[in-house]
Amino acid sequence: MSIFLTGATGYVGKHLLRSLLLLTDRHITICIREKKGTSASDRFQKEIVEHGLFKGVEIGARLIIVKKDVADLNVGDLSGCTDIIHCAANVKFNSSLDLLMKENVEALKTLYSLCKEKRFYHISTCYVHPTNTQKVYESKRIESGLEKSDFICEYAYTKYLAEQYLYEQTGVIDIIRLSCVGAPIEDLAPMRGGAHLALLELLASSKLPDIWIPENLQISAVPVDILCKGIVDRISRPHDGIEIVQYAAPPNSKTYNMRRNIYFNEKSYSTKIWTGMSYAHFLVWMSIFYWFSPTILKRITDANDVISYVVMNQVFHSDIVLPELSPEEYTRKTLAYVQKLVKSKNTIMDWLLYLFSFVKTALVWLFDSWIEE
Numbered sequence: 001m002s003i004f005l006t007g008a009t010g011y012v013g014k015h016l017l018r019s020l021l022l023l024t025d026r027h028i029t030i031c032i033r034e035k036k037g038t039s040a041s042d043r044f045q046k047e048i049v050e051h052g053l054f055k056g057v058e059i060g061a062r063l064i065i066v067k068k069d070v071a072d073l074n075v076g077d078l079s080g081c082t083d084i085i086h087c088a089a090n091v092k093f094n095s096s097l098d099l100l101m102k103e104n105v106e107a108l109k110t111l112y113s114l115c116k117e118k119r120f121y122h123i124s125t126c127y128v129h130p131t132n133t134q135k136v137y138e139s140k141r142i143e144s145g146l147e148k149s150d151f152i153c154e155y156a157y158t159k160y161l162a163e164q165y166l167y168e169q170t171g172v173i174d175i176i177r178l179s180c181v182g183a184p185i186e187d188l189a190p191m192r193g194g195a196h197l198a199l200l201e202l203l204a205s206s207k208l209p210d211i212w213i214p215e216n217l218q219i220s221a222v223p224v225d226i227l228c229k230g231i232v233d234r235i236s237r238p239h240d241g242i243e244i245v246q247y248a249a250p251p252n253s254k255t256y257n258m259r260r261n262i263y264f265n266e267k268s269y270s271t272k273i274w275t276g277m278s279y280a281h282f283l284v285w286m287s288i289f290y291w292f293s294p295t296i297l298k299r300i301t302d303a304n305d306v307i308s309y310v311v312m313n314q315v316f317h318s319d320i321v322l323p324e325l326s327p328e329e330y331t332r333k334t335l336a337y338v339q340k341l342v343k344s345k346n347t348i349m350d351w352l353l354y355l356f357s358f359v360k361t362a363l364v365w366l367f368d369s370w371i372e373e
Contacts, residue, residue: 001026001027001082001083002026002027002028002029002064002080002081002082002083003020003024003026003027003028003029003081003082003083003084003085003235004028004029004030004031004077004078004081004083004084004085004115005017005020005028005029005030005031005085005087006030006031006070006084006085006086006087006088006111007086007087007088007089007123008030008031008032008048008087009032009043009047009048010087010088010089010091011181011191011192011193011194011197011224012087012123012178012181012224012227012228013087013088014047014048014051014053014191015053015184015188015224015225015228016085016087016228016231016232017030017048018053018054018057018228019225019228019229019231019232020232021054021057021058021059021062021063022057023229023232024232024235025062026062026083027062027063027064027080028062028063028064029063029064029065029066029077029078029081030063030064030065030066031065031066031067031068031069031070031073031077031088032044032065032066032067033067033068033069033070033072034067039067040065040067040068041065041067044065051189051191052189052190053188053189053191055189070086070088070107070110070111071102071106071107071110073110073111073114074114075114077114078114078115078118081115081118082118082119083118083119083121083235084111084115084118084119084120084121085121085123085231086108086111086120086121086122086123087123088103088107089103089104089123089159090103090104090155091125091155091194091195092155092194093153093154093155093305093306093309094302094305095154095155097148097154097158100154100155100157100158101158101161104155104158104159104161104162105158105161105162105165108122108162108165108166109165112165112166112169112171116169116170116171117171118171118172119171119172119173119174120166120171120172120173120174121173121174121176121231121234121235122162122163122166122173122174122175122176123176123178123231124159124162124163124175124176124177124178125155125156125159125177125178125179126177126178126179126220126246126247126248126314126316127151127152127153127155127156127159127179127309127310127314128142128151128156128159128160128163128177129142129314129316130142130146130150130151130160131150131151131152131312131314132314135315136251136315136316136317137246137314137315137316137317138317139177139244139245139246139317139319140244141163141167141242141244142160142163142164144164144167146160152309152310152312152314153309163175166242167242169242170241172239172240172241173241173242173243174234174242174243174244174245175242175243175244175245176231176234176245176246176247177244177245177246177247177248177316178222178227178246178247178248179220179221179222179246179247179248179249179316180195180196180219180220180221180222180310181193181194181195181197181221181222181224181227182196182197182221182222182223182224182256182258182330182334183197183223183224183333183334183337183338184223184224184225184226184333184337185223185225185226185323185325185330185333186225188225189340190337190338190340190341191341192341193224195219195306195310196219196221196258196263196306196310197334197337197338198303198306199211199303199306199307200334200335200338201338201341201342202299202303203264203268203269203271204269204335204338204339204341204342205341205342206269206270206271206350206353207299208271208299208300208303209271209272209296209300209353209356209357210271210272210274210286210289210300210357210360211264211271211272211273211274211300211303211304211307212273212274212275212277212279212282212304212307212308213260213264213273213274213275213307214260214275214279214311215260215275216260216311216313217259217260217263217264217307217310217311217313218257218258218259218260218311218313219257219258219263219310220248220249220256220257220314220315220316221249221256221257221258221334222247222248222249222256222318222320222322223322223323223330226247226320226322226323227247227320230247230320245319245320246316246317246318246319247318247319247320248316248317248318248320249316249318249322250318250322251315251316251317251318253322254327255322255324255325255326255327255329255330256322256330257315258327258330258331259327260275262327262328262331263331263334268335270350270351270353270354270357271353271357272353272356272357272360272361277364279304279308282304283301283304285360285364286300286301289360
């Protein structure tokens with residue numbers, strides 16, 4: 001009755017490991033690979049044992065470490081495990097398609113081939129649905145035969161291909177789709193997240209001088225601690241065949257469908273937030289302003305690529321009950337969580353950004369006025 005967990009050092013995986021240790025009495029096996037010259041043993045010690053998220057959590061003999069990449073696992077590594085939770089994935093929207101295929105599709109196939117007689121939990125994404133903002137996406141299978149152009153990005157496309165593979169299998173499979181994963185409701189030790197949490201950290205640390213956020217921005221977010229408890233609950237629910245659930249903001253939720261006017265409030269950051277122009281127009285101006293610094297320009301472009309994807313404002317049916325908080329309350333929790341990751345405030349940099357922001361705004365206004373005349 002042991003659990004095998006991949007992706008245990010990632011944002012969702014680490015919180016899920018904590019929940020499994022606290023809420024179950026099961027033995028847990030995790031796989032950790034060497035990364036950037038750091039051994040698997042050192043990563044386990046630094047990223048899990050010594051991380052504040054596990055303060056007061058008894059790890060002990062219940063946790064077994066397999067020092068391998070998912071692609072290198074064999075049947076023996078999963079021996080004794082009855083439930084496989086596959087959290088490992090490449091979630092970077094700007095990764096190459098080849099790398100995304102390798103880490104999101106081929107790795108899944110390799111892992112599933114080792115455990116067809118076990119219950120398999122695949123952590124997917126709600127953005128696996130093809131792009132369409134005219135309906136609420138249900139927790140059901142997606143039709144086959146779709147192309148890359150049908151999805152918000154190549155990351156979403158590879159998650160779609162992974163699901164298509166699982167639809168063809170005959171085992172006991174849970175597909176758990178997550179929308180953007182938000183800050184926890186509990187007061188937990190922080191760790192770097194992806195998507196909107198990464199953007200907020202860049203803004204809070206004054207590392208992103210400009211950002212484009214349209215007025216109609218809406219981000220479906222679900223607190224990481226709530227979704228992890230939901231995954232743990234599913235382990236005790238037996239079923240046959242394939243089941244699909246979605247953990248997302250309920251369609252009418254004003255709290256978890258987070259809006260630009262509170263979430264990305266211009267008064268909260270020294271970053272210049274642009275709203276009154278198209279994304280294409282914004283990129284042209286940024287290329288002009290930052291021609292002297294390709295590094296800054298790339299950071300701005302990468303951040304805004306993420307926004308340009310999620311601004312399609314897709315809405316999802318949700319299979320999880322989220323706490324009743326006001327939009328302002330959850331936004332405060334989110335910003336406080338992100339602020340813990342910002343070690344110091346660079347006042348000089350803030351003032352320089354404010355000054356440069358004034359100059360940029362004036363130049364754009366003068367140019368647009370000249371064009372109109």
